[in-house]
Amino acid sequence: MSARENILTKLRAAPRSAPPAPDVAAYYAGTPKLTGLAALKHWAALMRAVRTEVLWVRESDWPRTLAEQVAARGIRTLLLAPSTAHGARAAAALAELAEPPLRLGFDQTIDGWKATLFNEVDAAFTRVRAGIALTGSLIAWPDEHEPRTMSLVPPIHFALFDTRTLYPDFFSAMSAENWAAGMPTNALLISGPSKTSDIQQTVAYGAHGPRELVVLAVLPDEIDLAELEADA
Amino acid sequence: MNEATLTYYPSRDFKANARAALADSNLRASFRGAMDFLMGKRAAQFPDAHELAELRKLGEAIRQKSLAKLPELLEQLEAKLTENGVTVHWAETTEEANAIVHGLIAAKGGKLAVKGKSMVSEETELNHYLEARGMTAIESDMGEYIVQLAGEKPSHIIMPAIHKTRADIARLFSEHIPGTPYTEDVDALIQIGRQALRQMYVSADVGISGVNFAIAETGTLCLVENEGNGRMCTTVPDMHIAITGIEKVIEKLSDVVPLYSLLTRSATGQPVTTYFNMISGPRRPGEKDGPREVHLVLLDNGRSQAYSDEQLRKTLQCIRCGACMNHCPVYTRIGGHAYGTVYPGPIGEIISPHMLGLENTVDLPTASSLCGACGEVCPVKIPIPEMLMRLREESVRDPHEKVAHPLRGQGAGVDKEVKLAWRLWTGLYSKPGYYRLFGWAATRLRGLTPRHQLGWTQNHVPMKPAPKTLHELMRERRKETGR
Ligand code: SF4
Numbered sequence: 001m002s003a004r005e006n007i008l009t010k011l012r013a014a015p016r017s018a019p020p021a022p023d024v025a026a027y028y029a030g031t032p033k034l035t036g037l038a039a040l041k042h043w044a045a046l047m048r049a050v051r052t053e054v055l056w057v058r059e060s061d062w063p064r065t066l067a068e069q070v071a072a073r074g075i076r077t078l079l080l081a082p083s084t085a086h087g088a089r090a091a092a093a094l095a096e097l098a099e100p101p102l103r104l105g106f107d108q109t110i111d112g113w114k115a116t117l118f119n120e121v122d123a124a125f126t127r128v129r130a131g132i133a134l135t136g137s138l139i140a141w142p143d144e145h146e147p148r149t150m151s152l153v154p155p156i157h158f159a160l161f162d163t164r165t166l167y168p169d170f171f172s173a174m175s176a177e178n179w180a181a182g183m184p185t186n187a188l189l190i191s192g193p194s195k196t197s198d199i200q201q202t203v204a205y206g207a208h209g210p211r212e213l214v215v216l217a218v219l220p221d222e223i224d225l226a227e228l229e230a231d232a
Numbered sequence: 233m234n235e236a237t238l239t240y241y242p243s244r245d246f247k248a249n250a251r252a253a254l255a256d257s258n259l260r261a262s263f264r265g266a267m268d269f270l271m272g273k274r275a276a277q278f279p280d281a282h283e284l285a286e287l288r289k290l291g292e293a294i295r296q297k298s299l300a301k302l303p304e305l306l307e308q309l310e311a312k313l314t315e316n317g318v319t320v321h322w323a324e325t326t327e328e329a330n331a332i333v334h335g336l337i338a339a340k341g342g343k344l345a346v347k348g349k350s351m352v353s354e355e356t357e358l359n360h361y362l363e364a365r366g367m368t369a370i371e372s373d374m375g376e377y378i379v380q381l382a383g384e385k386p387s388h389i390i391m392p393a394i395h396k397t398r399a400d401i402a403r404l405f406s407e408h409i410p411g412t413p414y415t416e417d418v419d420a421l422i423q424i425g426r427q428a429l430r431q432m433y434v435s436a437d438v439g440i441s442g443v444n445f446a447i448a449e450t451g452t453l454c455l456v457e458n459e460g461n462g463r464m465c466t467t468v469p470d471m472h473i474a475i476t477g478i479e480k481v482i483e484k485l486s487d488v489v490p491l492y493s494l495l496t497r498s499a500t501g502q503p504v505t506t507y508f509n510m511i512s513g514p515r516r517p518g519e520k521d522g523p524r525e526v527h528l529v530l531l532d533n534g535r536s537q538a539y540s541d542e543q544l545r546k547t548l549q550c551i552r553c554g555a556c557m558n559h560c561p562v563y564t565r566i567g568g569h570a571y572g573t574v575y576p577g578p579i580g581e582i583i584s585p586h587m588l589g590l591e592n593t594v595d596l597p598t599a600s601s602l603c604g605a606c607g608e609v610c611p612v613k614i615p616i617p618e619m620l621m622r623l624r625e626e627s628v629r630d631p632h633e634k635v636a637h638p639l640r641g642q643g644a645g646v647d648k649e650v651k652l653a654w655r656l657w658t659g660l661y662s663k664p665g666y667y668r669l670f671g672w673a674a675t676r677l678r679g680l681t682p683r684h685q686l687g688w689t690q691n692h693v694p695m696k697p698a699p700k701t702l703h704e705l706m707r708e709r710r711k712e713t714g715r
Contacts, residue, residue, distance in 0.1 A: 003532075004322035007478060010536040011303040017542070019300050022293035024486045027286065046503060110521035114434045114468065135493075135504035147521040148467045152460055171489045180485045183450045185316075185516055186467070189508035194460035196422060197500070198375035198391060200398050201269050204422040207374055208429065209460025209507075 024171070033168040039133035040228060043166060044217070046136025050192030051205055053214045056225055062216045063093030066125065066158060069214055070094060070101055077102045079117075079124040079154060081145040086127050086160055106147050117149065123156035128190070130165040130173055137191040138215065139173060141184045148186050157193070157210040162218050246595040249570035259395060263567045266394050270558040273501025274609070291494045292613040294487045295549035302539065305448040305481045306530065312451025316513035318526045326356035329531045333358060333440065333473055334365055336527055340471060342367070342437030346429075348455065348462035349373040350442030351389055351552060352475050352531055354574045355587065358440070369440070372429050372461040374422065381408045387568030389575060390499050390554040395567055429461070439465030439523065443476035444551070445491060446528070449484050453528065455509040456495060458502075463509050472514075472523040478530050479539075479548035491551055494611035499553040534586035540637040547582045547619055549612045554579075556606035556616060562599050571596065578606035582619040590627050590641025597623035671701040 001009070034042050044054045057065045070078060078094065078101045081087035091103050104121065126146040130139040138159055142148040151157050167173035170189070174180070179187070194209030205211055219225070253259055278284040298305060310320045323329035329352075337345060345362060347353065347369055359369040359380070371380040375392035379385065381404050386392030393401070398416045405421060406414040409428050415421060433439075441462055445454040453474050455462045466472045482488060496502045515522035538544045557563040557577025568576035573584040573593065581596040597620045600606075606616040624645070629635070631643030660666050678697045685694055700708075 002322070003324045003328060006324055007322055007530075007532045007536060008303050008306065010532075011306075011478075011539055014536075014540045014545070015542055016300055019296040020293055022290055022297055022487070024290065024294070024484070024490060027290050027490065031283075050506070106520050108520065110468070111470070118430055118434050137504055137508075144518045144520060147519060148463070149521045152463050152467065169489075170492070171486060174485060174489070180449055183452055183485075183510065183512040185511070185513045185519065185522055187510040187512070188463075189504065190506065191504045192506050194458070195506055196374045196459045198373070198378065198393055198459075199396075199401055199418045199421055201266060201391075201394075202398075202418040204419050206426060207422055207459035207461070208372065208426060208433075208464055 025175070028169065028171040031169070033172070034133045035168065037223070037228060039166055039168060040163060040217075040219075040223070043131055043133040043136050044228075047192060047215065049136070050195065051213075052136075052192045053212065055214065055216055056219050056228060057216050058221065059218055062160065062218055063089045065216060066090055066160075067093040067097055069158065070123070071097050071099070073123070073156065075101050075122045075156065077104060077120055077122050079104045079106060079121050079150055081105060081126070081150075084127070084145050087125070087145070090125050090160075106145075106150060110147070110149060117153055121154045123158060124150040124154040125158040125160070126150050127160040127162075130167060130177075131161055131163065132168075132170050132173060132189065133166055134169040135189075135191060137170070137189045140188045140190055142186050142188070143184070148188075151188070151190060152209050155206065155210055156212045156214065158214045158216065159190075160216050160218065163223075164220055244572070244592060244595075246570065246572060246599065249572060250566045250599070253566040253570045258397075259567050260565060262395060262397060263564050266391070267558050267564045270391075270501065270554075274498055274555060274558070275501075277497035277501045277503065287490055287494060288611055288613050290490045291551075291611050292549065294482060294491060295551070295612045296546075298482045298487070299479065299539070299545055299548055301483065302479070302481065305483055306478060308448040309446055309451060309481050312448060313513075313528060314451075316451045317516075318451065318453075318513055318528055321527060321529045322532075323529055324532045326531070326533050329356045329475060329529050329533075330358055330361040332529050333475065334362060334367070336471070336473055337362070337367060337438050338365075340437060342471070344432070344436045345369040345438045345440050346432045346436035346465050346469065347371050347373075347376070348439070348441035348465040349376055349392075349457070350440065350475055351386075351574060352442055352477055353440060354386065355533060356475070356531065358475070370429070370432050370436075372432065372465060373457075374425050374459060374461075377425060377429065378404060381405075385569065385574070387576065388554060388557065389552055389579075395569070433464045433468045436465075436469045438471045438473060439467075439469040440473050440475065441465050443474050443480055443528070444495065445488050446476060446481045447483075447485050447488060448481055450512060452485065452510050452512045454488055454492070455507075455511070456492065456505050457509070458506040460507060463507055466509065466511055467522055470523055471525040471527070472511075473527045473529065474511075475529040475531065478532055478535055479550075491612075495551050495553050498555040498609065498611040534588070534640070537637075537640065538583070538586040543622060544586075544619065544639075546614050547586070549614050550579055550583070550610075551612055552579070553611055555609045555611065559605040559609045561601060561603060561605070571599070578616045578620075582614075582616060582623065585623055585627075585639065585641065589644075590623070590639055591644040592641065594627050594641070594645045597627060668703075671703065675699055675701055675704075 128138040193213040194207045195205045196207040321332045362369045371377045378393040387395040402416045444456045514526040538547045563577040585593045627645030674697045681696045
């Protein structure tokens with residue numbers, strides 16, 4: 001018999017009684033939900049607590065903010081997805097800088113340029129799918145335009161986040177979007193830049209992934225910026 | 233890389249190891265400090281006792297349901313993963329698991345494996361196995377990397393290098409990583425590690441990782457981490473091999489939400505980790521990165537023994553958060569290495585006997601004061617003290633006694649002297665004449681009680697029988713009061 005059969009046979013031979021069924025949906029229906037300004041404030045506070053830079057922007061001006069941030073960091077090579085609408089807008093804004101960075105697209109599979117990706121790209125710009133208020137997280141579903149390594153390998157990650165997609169908690173996000181019906185090859189929650197506390201419990205950022213996570217959080221016009229940052 | 237391989241076999245030396253660890257005041261201070269820190273962080277994450285109680289109940293119910301359906305869920309997981317393009321392998325023993333991994337790498341002509349954190353691969357001693365066959369396996373989790381450079385084993389399941397000071401690490405890095413100056417600056421040390429490991433991701437043929445949760449419904453492997461090395465190992469090399477225990481499967485995608493929350497908050501006191509990585513298959517056509525091949529190795533290694541008994545099955549509810557060790561007064565004093573097993577602390581005491589047999593782990597279930605802290609903090613409510621009692625019982629059960637689900641090493645703790653003492657006691661206490669004689673002699677000869685009574689007299693005054701037996705005192709009292 002194969003290992004598989006042996007293991008399954010042993011497991012099936014064990015006495016089994018049906019334990020009470022857990023009701024995850026009922027549990028989360030009973031937990032308090034953050035909404036509106038409170039949700040945004042909580043999300044931003046938690047993200048900032050783990051050294052994420054959260055920049056509030058509007059739909060009309062985020063490319064300018066991105067360009068300023070790129071210039072301020074002296075970034076020379078930036079990876080983005082010109083085939084997407086947001087990637088094209090970003091590329092256009094960056095091209096107008098006095099010293100525009102080299103704008104690379106992920107045009108070929110990783111296999112042909114792993115070393116370059118690791119050694120020569122300073123930053124990447126991607127859009128994230130949604131956010132989670134309760135834990136201060138971003139949700140990313142990498143795809144062919146913005147592959148998995150874009151949010152992982154370059155030392156700086158700029159993430160464009162439409163705050164209208166901020167969910168109160170992880171459970172609300174996966175149920176509203178019906179993730180169970182079909183998962184992408186890779187789905188991620190990202191809550192801050194890469195970090196470690198493996199040396200004497202001291203937190204250090206930039207362990208293997210990005211050292212910096214800069215979120216361009218796009219606010220709808222009805223949200224007042226002053227109110228959002230008040231006692232935040 | 234340090235070539236020395238430490239084959240930790242069993243915890244037969246537990247008592248000697250523990251004594252040595254207790255005498256090491258630096259070690260004790262660093263564990264005390266670290267555990268206090270982790271306990272504080274966890275407590276801060278659960279300010280609301282009611283929320284914690286409800287969430288633990290939910291976590292327990294999810295894990296118990298998953299175990300109640302384990303064979304069916306494993307089949308569902310396999311079917312779903314296969315549909316997603318992942319190849320599933322089964323291994324009964326650590327040797328089989330290692331051979332599968334080695335075979336997969338060899339088939340690709342690979343030489344270099346870069347590893348994310350995986351306690352199951354520690355269990356199988358995979359690095360050693362691969363190295364003996366001419367391959368190199370590099371640990372990429374900072375803590376694991378440090379421990380590997382030192383030629384040691386992790387001393388904690390979440391924080392592998394918790395026993396190392398920054399000076400130890402500074403020395404290690406400057407000695408083992410070419411061109412590295414001595415520095416005790418933590419940021420600088422992490423950057424040194426980062427640089428050394430980044431090149432490994434580029435050149436590795438294969439990435440190896442563990443799995444925190446395997447979701448049957450969607451065929452998804454979930455990895456929880458802060459550093460990003462797990463993502464690197466599962467994304468950058470052309471092949472990803474995940475290795476995990478058969479108990480890690482859960483039924484529904486939504487089951488992962490409360491378990492993930494319980495795990496990060498109990499383990500390191502974080503509301504969430506930096507990354508929660510959900511992998512549901514290899515690179516699809518059109519995608520530009522991610523491994524072209526993904527494999528999952530499901531390992532039994534004694535888990536089915538724990539499974540066969542409904543009480544001991546609860547051991548398998550574990551989500552490997554490490555909270556039980558952080559709160560264990562024994563672990564805090566002796567550290568992780570003294571146990572001699574891959575999993576130290578309370579979880580190690582209850583899982584290792586199934587993996588290694590009671591004959592090799594007989595001291596472990598006794599390495600507890602039964603204070604109950606472990607059971608109280610366990611996010612999935614494993615009654616650890618109850619498991620310890622049961623294992624103690626099994627370790628002194630007559631090796632020849634026929635029971636429904638005998639444990640490997642049943643009766644390994646039977647001690648001839650203790651057995652003889654109990655036999656004498658039974659004889660004495662079942663015959664009133666002998667009993668009275670014994671009582672009379674013990675009270676009258678109390679002056680002969682030894683002054684040194686093993687561990688007791690280390691911090692107590694010696695025990696001594698009373699001058700008269702209780703029966704005598706009662707008789708006198710009746711005489712006095714006339715009742
Ligand atoms: S036994 Fe409980 S507390 Fe200990 S590691 Fe497992 S889940 Fe955590």
